[in-house]
Amino acid sequence: MKALLSAILLITFSHLCFSQQTYAPAAPLPAKNLGIYGRGLYPGNDTTYRLLKHSGFNTLLLSSFYIHANGDLYSGDSHQPIIHNGKWVGDSSYVRRVTGLKRKSSISRIEILLEGRWYGQPPNTFDFIRDWYDPSKTVPGIVTGIGEQSTLYNICRVLKEVLGADAFCIDDESVYDSPSIIAMGKIAAKLNMHMTLCPYKGYAYWGSILKASDVNVVDALYLQCYDGGVKNEIKDWVEALKPKQPIYPVFMVRGSFSTCDTYKGSKSVTEIKTQLKGFKNDYPGISGAAIWQMEDLKSFVKMGCAVKEPTSGNAKSVARFLSQLKKTLKSEL
Template sequence: MAVVLAAAGVFSSQSVAAAAAGRSAIFGGGPFYQDGQAVIDTLRASGFTTVILWSIHVHTNGDLYYNDTLIVSGGQYVGDSGWPARLRRLKQAPTSVNRIEVSVGAWGTGDWEAIDSLITRDGTGSGTILYRNFLALRNATGADAVNNDDESHYEVDSTVKFARMANAMGYRQFTLAPYTAVSYWQGVTNSLGTLVDRVYLQGYDGGAGNNPASWAQSLGRPIDPGLWSKHGSGCGAGDSPAQVESKMRSWHGSAGIPGGFMWLYDDIKACSSAGTAADYARAINNATSS
């Protein structure tokens, strides 16, 4: 494997071509916003095919925050003026990235409760603050999909209305990130059909016991499971790239998984001596190739 000098803007053709071997996604938080062009170049050269911006938080007035930073208000993008241009570079050749998603929700947040309340109050028309703010978010990020990381509210009707609203404004797909509450996710997938094209099943933390095969049967579609990279004190917790490849390869055989994802770029960056983004992408791509 040739050396990749991502920070210098030099890309290995082998690392980019590796993405063709499988399907791999990576969730990331603050570094995707704060680390400038360096993180963009790292991702483009990594081998990951999908970048998921985690997490968008919806406040009760409709304002959108990227983690703790206000980025959309009053139908206008108000975040870092350089971020949209940097994100546009993600899918520009040479790159392994062909898809960007914005993830909404997280453990311990009220994002989907706020969405439900806003839809109940205003509906989903193009003049509503929810519609205008998510349109501004799409225009700023160029996102191909909205990812649903609801971990508390689990209300099918408002989720379906929101997904159809997002699709009407240009988000082509709606993806799911479940770890429990299978009946909720069944209701969403049954209602939305092909609008849901990926299910990123959490295979770590609260979802550590999840079986992609049983979830695939319950939801009637293939599953892209995820694992947590090395993290924590001394980077002793989580999975190494070798462990990720072994687990993904096993699931590819037992559940026919078409791809997988890594949680979390922030931890990969902090524990880079235990495995780089390229190492983890290669592990998933190799394991899920047909």
């Protein structure tokens, strides 16, 4: 009888131990982090992914992704959901391309950019994160809270399990509800993921998230230095937030908004070099920078900007453009 009871207890204990899913640790930030945002990569093509693998950039931030009212996750490049009812329903070739990114590649870290509404768009991503993170709330068709059965947890879980994502990046430009984003950091921790922040304004909001978050989970800030953040000075953010995490400036290239000219803070490679050099003087500890975004590099080349507007740069191929940007960023870090 005692032997039978011991066996039952052992089986029960084993079940409890092994029924919990464990996840591989997320990739840490590279010592010198060169990031590039990747709009236009869903489902993408093999040629573009090969370019990224050999680009010399080491962090790819796949963008942009939106949560809808029914709990589905959409890519900004698709009119169909990629996650539905907590399961991957997206393009299989995209999964193959993304999961192959780190093989024989300069890419060592993959982040998912969660983007929200702007310019009067209807509610999405961060509206719903705010409305769903509290388990005491009832939302039809949604499992609220941040537990393992919750809608929010399962969106993040699929990104981890299916795409092998190391982090999700928060680009909130409208809702600014810090408790819900702090809760998202707790989901990241459960999944052995990181969470990064992508501000363009709002010291108090982003600072409150940093103060309430584990520095080993929320491990970086990507500061937008274009469009609404075109006047951002990195020294001001360092002084205001005093973060333990690194702050990386994000630059927008010429070719953005379908123009070779400077628009909303877009810059040539030479202009990026000048601004980054100034940031380095103001923030000697700077250890990385990022480029917004791969689709704009392609646009620059397709429009023939090197010929049409020589002051915008001289790259006549995407590979050349990537190489110039990599060398420029590395030279000033």
